[in-house]
Amino acid sequence: MEERQRITPSGDHKVALNALTARVGDELETLARLSTDVQRALSACGVSEGTDAQAIRELQGIDRITQSLEDLGRLMSDISAEIPKDVSLHAETILSRLRLHELIENLDPAHEKNIMPREDDGEIMWL
Template identity: 35%
Template sequence: MSIANHKFSHISDAANPTSIPLTTLVQRIQDEIIALTMLSAEVQIALGPALAATATLPTSVQRSLQAIDRLHQTLDDLQRVMGHISAHGSTEEIDTSALSELINLRHLAHKLFDNVDTPFALSADDSGEVAWF
């Protein structure tokens, strides 16, 4: 058996079923997203003292910090969506109005529910200032 085949051979073992309930999978995804949300919060907390000691930050650094904050908010919104889906079981369709109320980032709700494939991008206006939320 090749290494590549061995790597995934456990998936079809009798001890491990080849399918799981959708609600179980959604709950597991939510758990992982919660862990990532907590990690992004830890990064923000760790950067706090270093940033407090800095008199000025370049615009590029400010944009990167804004991106970390956006990452944290997006992960938090997604974990709430996954929790809502998990709690409502496996149905073919779900009411988006209830989900939309759980989401703080309006661009994320728009992307999820309005079939928009355009990625969100941080931008600055012509003056070079950071475009804060």
């Protein structure tokens, strides 16, 4: 399980808002890929075999989550391009609200991004 670590405001580290929103967009796209992986894993486990139709319909919600995350990722990336480069925030104040250390590092432009490689997104059909 991911280590939970809070950071506390301790300095004057600033983060450019356009860079932060771009990083949020990247993270949303990464989460969309993880959601696709969950769908694939459920399919590989034979979730459609012997599962009632209502449960299958509810599992289809994963696909909506995936599509929403992809859309929100693109939206955040587009928003970041519209934000003036001189607008910044106190990084510690903003990032201290997050619990996951890896997420904090992925969102902070002062750290190198840890982005999962994109794989072929084949179609998943349960119904």
